[in-house]
Amino acid sequence: MNISESDSSLAFVREFILQGFSCEWKIQxxxxxxxxxxxxxxxxxxxxIVCALLCDxxxxxxxxxxxxxxxxxxIWYVSSTVPKxxxxxxxxxxxxxxxxxxxQFYFFFSLGTSECLLLxxxxxxxxxxxxxxxxYPNIMTSNSCTKLVLMCWVCGFLWFLIPIALLSQMSFCGSNIIDHVVCDPGPLFALVCGAAPRTQLLCYTLSSLVIFGNFFFILSSYTLVLxxxxxxxxxSGRHKAFSTCGSHLAVVSLFYGSLMVMYVSPGLGHSAGMQKVATLFYAMVTPLFNPLIYSLRNKEIKAALRKVVGSSNII
Incomplete structure (x- = not known):
């Protein structure tokens, strides 16, 4: 009888509230x-950039x-969270x-993983x-490049499939308020009825592997490049090489810096405000600056963009 009473007293969550930024209406x-x-x-x-590369x-x-x-x-990465x-x-x-x-959790993290792999x-x-x-021409052919890109997409969408499946089978009770701007694993695990240490450990282990594994590979590659x-x-050859690699390194630094703070060290007890700011940084700021970083430092892309803009004006 005690068990049934305790079970009936649980208010199981049927929807979540994304608290976001609690501020006045004018600020909202x-x-x-x-x-x-x-x-x-x-x-x-x-x-x-996509149109310019397709047209040229x-x-x-x-x-x-x-x-x-x-x-x-x-484009899809920001669209997985920003509209909501x-x-x-x-x-x-x-x-x-x-x-x-x-x-939202699945697509946001899957697209983020694909982004790590593409970088x-x-x-x-x-x-x-x-x-x-x-x-280089014999190794990185058009066919091998296509296979490598497809592998990045497929692996990205398979990487967090198991944690998402496990988390979706859990029950949530008590408060339904997620003190975040997106459906993030940290706040979700806090709302689970009872502890889920194995699933939580699996989620953070996979996050650490994809972030640190790719980051160290990129670091090693650019050490040899340098x-x-x-x-x-x-x-002139050194300047061209530094210009090409500098754009990529700038994007890597912006993206991985905030990711490591959030998902590799969950035990540091980040404040809710810091989590929101860090999430907004890699979810919105980095995708905004990426086209600027690549286009402003690349003459070929700037020429292709001018061509696309010129043809659209004619039409």
Whole structure:
């Protein structure tokens, strides 16, 4: 009888409340306007790069194939969380269904994992091009590049499938408030009825593996690239290599810096405010700056963008 009474007293969660930023209505409207502008600029910038790379046949090379997929991925990456975030700014309830929360969690983390893998593929491509220029055309063919890009997408969407499946089978009771801007694993585990240490450990282990594994591979690749560049006799060759690799390293630094703070050290007890700011940084700020970083430092992309803009004006 005690068991049934205790079970009946549990208020099982049927939907979650994404608390987001608790502030006055005027500030909510201001944040909505700011985030809407950021989202529109991100979609426009990355979409312009995708269109430019598709329209210019001279850029149908492995390096730009990686970049095109990366920009295309960024569009879906921000779209997995930002639209719901914008709706919540103007909504009083700020609710999200349990199924919607798990779907957001899955796509956000899967696309993020694919982004980590694509950044690694881009680093490997630059390593081959600079350290093994004679063998590069035979190794990084169009076919092998396509397979590598597909592998990044497929592995990204399979990586967190098991944790999501396990978490979706759990019951949530008590409070349904997620003190975050997205459905993040930390706040979700805090709402589970009873402890789930194995699933939680699996989730953070997979996060650590994909972040640290790819980061160290990129770091190792660029260490070898740096050694090869410094040995180049031509100053113009060194400048071109540094320019190409510098853009990629800037994106890697922005993306991985905030990721490591959030998902590799969960035991540090980050405040809710810090978690929200860090999430917004890699979920919105990094995708916004990526097209700027790549286009402003690459003459070929700037020329292709001018061509696309010029043809659209004619039409």
């Amino acid at each position: 409207v201001l944040l909505f306007s700011l985030f809407t502008t950021t989202y529109a600029l991100t979609i426009t910038g990355n979409g312009a 046949r001279r850029l149908h090379t492995p390096m730009y194939m990686f970049l095109g997929n990366f920009s295309f991925l960024e 975030m914008l709706v919540n700014f103007l909504s009083e309830k700020k609710s999200i269904s349990i199924a919607g929360c798990f779907l 690694t593929g881009m680093a490997f491509d630059r390593y081959l091009a600079i350290c093994h220029p004679l063998h 050694i090869a560049v410094l040995r180049m006799p031509s100053a």
